[in-house]
Amino acid sequence: MNWDDTTDPEAAERLVGSVADGEDQAVEAALRPKDLDEFIGQEKVREQLDLVLRAARARGATADHVLLSGAPGLGKTTLSMIIAAEMDAPIRITSGPAIQHAGDLAAILSSLQEGEVLFLDEIHRMSRPAEEMLYMAMEDFRVDVIVGKGPGATAIPLELPPFTLVGATTRAGLLPPPLRDRFGFTAHMEFYEPTELERVIHRSANLLDVGIEADGAAEIAGRSRGTPRIANRLLRRVRDYAQVKADGHITREIAEAALAVYEVDARGLDRLDRAVLEALLKLFGGGPVGLSTLAVAVGEERETVEEVAEPFLVREGLLARTPRGRVATPAAWAHLGLVPPGARAAGNGQGDLFGV
Numbered sequence: 001m002n003w004d005d006t007t008d009p010e011a012a013e014r015l016v017g018s019v020a021d022g023e024d025q026a027v028e029a030a031l032r033p034k035d036l037d038e039f040i041g042q043e044k045v046r047e048q049l050d051l052v053l054r055a056a057r058a059r060g061a062t063a064d065h066v067l068l069s070g071a072p073g074l075g076k077t078t079l080s081m082i083i084a085a086e087m088d089a090p091i092r093i094t095s096g097p098a099i100q101h102a103g104d105l106a107a108i109l110s111s112l113q114e115g116e117v118l119f120l121d122e123i124h125r126m127s128r129p130a131e132e133m134l135y136m137a138m139e140d141f142r143v144d145v146i147v148g149k150g151p152g153a154t155a156i157p158l159e160l161p162p163f164t165l166v167g168a169t170t171r172a173g174l175l176p177p178p179l180r181d182r183f184g185f186t187a188h189m190e191f192y193e194p195t196e197l198e199r200v201i202h203r204s205a206n207l208l209d210v211g212i213e214a215d216g217a218a219e220i221a222g223r224s225r226g227t228p229r230i231a232n233r234l235l236r237r238v239r240d241y242a243q244v245k246a247d248g249h250i251t252r253e254i255a256e257a258a259l260a261v262y263e264v265d266a267r268g269l270d271r272l273d274r275a276v277l278e279a280l281l282k283l284f285g286g287g288p289v290g291l292s293t294l295a296v297a298v299g300e301e302r303e304t305v306e307e308v309a310e311p312f313l314v315r316e317g318l319l320a321r322t323p324r325g326r327v328a329t330p331a332a333w334a335h336l337g338l339v340p341p342g343a344r345a346a347g348n349g350q351g352d353l354f355g356v
């Protein structure tokens with residue numbers, strides 16, 4: 001695995017990375033829940049969305065615009081498809097970076113059918129002029145198409161059929177308030193509990209026709225970083241291992257052995273995460289240490305450490321970012337089976353920096 005040539009750090013090819021790779025995209029279509037009942041977890045979001053959709057259906061109206069925010073792989077695309085299915089409407093899928101000019105957006109909007117769902121992924125990455133066109137489209141179902149340039153330019157108003165915009169973003173805070181305010185329903189998607197991920201894994205194993213024991217699913221769920229996409233990906237790798245090294249059936253032992261081969265540890269940390277933690281603990285006594293120094297110590301770019309490894313370590317309470325540098329928490333020492341220097345000095349005699 002190569003960490004170096006990653007222009008978008010989240011796009012790094014990681015087994016525990018939450019961005020979809022080519023293989024994911026092919027399998028994900030088959031594994032997506034098709035309606036709200038099949039969608040696991042996110043109880044509040046499901047309940048609220050169910051009300052929004054039922055009420056719209058009862059009125060015979062198009063559903064209000066929906067904004068979904070949350071980390072990659074938590075089910076935003078899946079929910080947008082469910083919204084379309086529940087409204088018995090077609091869906092058009094595009095993304096912010098694909099809409100660089102207002103004209104790109106006008107072309108999409110003017111070709112929508114009545115009631116159609118427009119899914120706009122990474123909506124925070126749309127260009128400014130397109131964003132402004134979207135305000136009017138969302139509110140009045142109308143756009144002004146500018147024809148010509150300079151003083152002779154004229155705005156031709158174009159009526160649009162009512163449609164439902166489903167915007168998705170990993171960074172709700174980056175959306176300008178006028179855009180955020182135009183969504184009738186906003187939902188924040190949380191990371192999943194391990195028991196919910198177990199249900200995701202059982203469901204996927206069933207669809208993939210793979211036998212799995214309850215404790216095998218629990219083992220994979222505990223390493224999936226709260227993310228269904230990662231759970232499904234780890235399941236596929238464990239399935240490979242079970243097929244090649246055993247009879248294809250997934251037990252806890254098989255899951256453990258397979259994930260040891262792929263260097264995903266009991267808490268879901270991979271090789272890079274562990275390298276960062278080990279350097280912080282073993283070379284710098286738990287910090288504080290500057291990001292650049294830490295990056296040099298693990299032979300990675302600053303950005304890779306900061307954007308690929310750190311968010312999960314911080315979320316897990318293993319590392320803290322402080323004004324004086326990166327600091328390991330007591331949980332980090334415990335996770336690597338090491339004893340902090342302070343505890344040694346206190347003479348508890350439980351070993352040293354390099355292992356107990």
Ligand SMILES: Nc1ncnc2c1ncn2[C@@H]1O[C@H](COP(=O)(O)OP(=O)(O)OP(=O)(O)O)[C@@H](O)[C@H]1O
Pocket residue numbers: 018019020027028029031032033038039040041071072073074075076077078079121200228229232
């Ligand atoms: N609640 C869920 N229940 C079952 N499977 C789920 C759930 N949420 C997501 N998945 C599965 O996880 C995978 C990723 O989901 P999805 O593509 O919807 O995530 P996303 O949030 O749109 O990610 P991105 O932001 O990268 O587009 C899909 O295969 C989907 O089937």
